[in-house]
Amino acid sequence: LLGTIRRATVPLLVLAAAMGATAVGVVPVPVAFFAAALAMVVFRVIPLRDVYRAVDxxxxxxxxxxxxxxxxxxxxxxxxxxxxxxxxxxxxxxxxxxxxxxxxxxxxxxxxxxxxxxxxxxxxxxxxxxxxxxxxxxxxxxxxxxxxxxxxxxxxxxxxxxxxxxxxxxxxxxxxxxxxxxxxxxxxxxxxxxxxxxxxx
Structure with a gap:
């Protein structure tokens, strides 16, 4: 259950942080969402092997x-x-x-x-x-x-x-x-x- 809650919470927090940063003009949109994608890998929400497999x-x-x-x-x-x-x-x-x-x-x-x-x-x-x-x-x-x-x-x-x-x-x-x-x-x-x-x- 804890793992399930963590897997659901972390992406939402990362997405909220990226949208908030762009909304207040702290960083440009490409930088914010690239950082969000990187955070997904760092926090192990998405396994690195899946990232490589998804690259076209x-x-x-x-x-x-x-x-x-x-x-x-x-x-x-x-x-x-x-x-x-x-x-x-x-x-x-x-x-x-x-x-x-x-x-x-x-x-x-x-x-x-x-x-x-x-x-x-x-x-x-x-x-x-x-x-x-x-x-x-x-x-x-x-x-x-x-x-x-x-x-x-x-x-x-x-x-x-x-x-x-x-x-x-x-x-x-x-x-x-x-x-x-x-x-x-x-x-x-x-x-x-x-x-x-x-x-x-």
Missing amino acids: GPILVMLAALIPVSDTLRTTGGSDLIAGWLSGIAASLPPAGALALILIAAMAVTPFLNNAATVLVMAPIAASFATALGYKPDAFLMAVAIGAGSDFLTPIGHQCNTLVMGPGGYRFSDYPRLGLPLSIVIVLVAVPMLMLVWPLH
Whole structure:
């Protein structure tokens, strides 16, 4: 019983400490939650062997490889070039249309990359795109984050989609048939909410 109480109490205390530290601004969010994960290992809530087993090597390598790709896009002007092409398309669109364009572009890219990788690649493009059109970048960066996390069109864009494919008896064609209406709903809801919370001007 004591072991059970301890195993339940320590994670709650660690989580509360991490959230409290970020809420009052003592440390940044990444530092606080990395420290929380480390504390879980130090207090033996999670065995070290389970930590090693949970590390997804291919994903880490892919993200590490895409960080310099993202930085190269930004420093060489590649993101500005792509943003310029998108700006040409968006020139005749209203602000909501320009924001929807970035959201849809992120949704289109994430099935072929990973959601985190999509953010790395699309974020500098979205920032340059917003600047070229004279808008604040905040809403466009959030649109990238939402689009990258909204892959409902394929079974390969997110591991959860892949995991349910076999047990659920789904086919590849089931994903766009069911996922496309959901994606449209997300665009219709996300665009006005983004413009409300993060004004473009």
